[in-house]
Amino acid sequence: MSGTLERVAIVGASAAGLAAAETLRREGYDGTITLIGDEPHAPYDRPPLSKQVLAGDWTPERVGLRGAADLEALRLDLRLGVAATGLDVPDGTVRLADGSKVSYDGLIVATGVRPRRLPGADAHVMRTLDDALALRDRLGPGRRLVVVGAGFLGAEAAAVASGLGAEVVLLEPAPVPLAHAVGTQVGLVLSRVHERRGVDLRTGVTVTEVTANGVRLADGQVVEADEVLVAIGSLPNTDWLDGSGLTVGDGLVCDEYCEAGPGVYAAGDVARWHNPLFGTSMRIEHRTNAGEQGMAAARNLLHPEARKPFAPVPYFWSDQYDMKIQAYGYLRGHDEVAVVEGDLAEGRFVAAYRTGDRLTGALAVGVTPKVIRQWRQSIAVGARWRDAVEVTTDRGGVHAEPRG
Known part of the structure; x- marks a missing residue:
């Protein structure tokens, strides 16, 4: 089949999407690769956003995954700043927000996730480079930040903001942050680090809305803030797949080969695939997985006769203080x-x-x-x-x- 694969579309100019494109070229694929991204930026790394970028230690240019020369060497049909709005699997076309269509023989979906939001006034989220820069410019001594959600992302942002001299209130609905993932005792250890650094950590509280001057809790209390960061999880970017015939359920559902349908593979945060090592379906929102799965999906698309199950041991890291x-x-x-x-x-x-x-x-x-x-x-x-x-x-x- 690799001989008949002439046009590959990759939707998502992400770490996973870039890894897929590079793997195709490295494996000898010489056809067209169209890389589609809804952001105007070339592919960049997201983990530093809540750490080095938010702290001001890194410039925006430093998060780029590849330089201009490296991207040019991939010979990509690069479509940035335009979102995918629909998919016709039988016809082999991706519809874009500008009204154009991209035809493909093989497709890799790497559209990632978007932040969950709260009702009410606008609040900061932390997903894109622009998100990180917008919050960075609003932090410092004399500023009060409320972070809603004490998961890894919220905890990292709280740590950085505290280090910048801001007063930080960290709100979490669970009795112990991250207990559902890491266990109660480990969650308590991670929580105490924030408390020792002067962060006002409040657990067992539910935020119902963002107000003009802070957030409102379920009991009616308003926690005042100059800035609010909402870090309450994410939603897979699968809306554009409505009507495609592909199975969507907390992500684009794939088999152990990362295949979601005929000639359609998925990688990164958006992919829910069966990991045979653990015998279960999973969707992993971690940087290492994005790169590894992008490579695996590309290889399986290019060499269907020699497909291999994607069975990694997921890895993640977090830096706090x-x-x-x-x-x-x-x-x-x-x-x-x-x-x-x-x-x-x-x-x-x-x-x-x-x-x-x-x-x-x-x-x-x-x-x-x-x-x-x-x-x-x-x-x-x-x-x-x-x-x-x-x-x-x-x-x-x-x-x-x-x-x-």
Whole structure:
């Protein structure tokens, strides 16, 4: 089939979309690649937005994934600043907001996600370069920022704003931030770091709307702010696929090869695919996965006769103050958490996660990458929980935290 593939369209000028385009060229594909992006910017890296860009440590130019010469070498038909509005799979065409159409023999969907918002007045979100720059210009001493949502994105932004001298209020509806993903005890450790840095962390509170001077809580109280950042999760960008015949359900649904339909593959934050390593469907919003899945989707599209399942061990990291958080695996839905190295109280530890009888994840704070990578290998080979944890019990006890 690779010989008949003459026109590939990639919708999403993202990390995943760029990785797909580069992989096609690296694998010898010489046909047309049309890369479509709704932002005017060339593909750039998003993780630094809530860290280095927001802090003012990086200029906007530094987040670009490739320079102009590298992009030119890919010989792309680059369509920036124009969104995809529809897809006709039988006809093999993508409709764009400017009224034009792009024909394809193969399609890779990499349209990512958009931030969830709250009703009421406008508030900041953190998804695009322009979002980060807009908030950066409004922070500093004497400014009061309310962050709604204490997940990783909200926590990173709160840490940066506090470092810039702003007064920060961090609001979270759950009793313990991130407990659903990392466990209660680990979530408490991460929370206390903010409190020690002077952030006003309030848990168990629900924000109902953004007001002209802050946010309103479910009990009617208004928390005043100069600026409000809403970081309450995201929605996959799949609206443009309505009527396409493809299956959408919290993302574009794919098989283990990242295929969503005839000649249609997906990659990155928008893709919900079956990961055979964990035996479940998942959608991963992490930078490393975007690049790896973009490459996998491109290879499977180009070489259908030699397709390989996409079965990664997901990886993510987060920088908050001087704390480095790293994790491998699939932590959500775990049955038990065990601290297998270090000590929670000291803020330097490795926590392992059990789902069923398997080790499915590991999270580390304050340790070297080499330490956490050892756990990655155990996850990759599908290690049984007892076998994996027994390796570490001689070097310090295991603290188990079963899910209630």
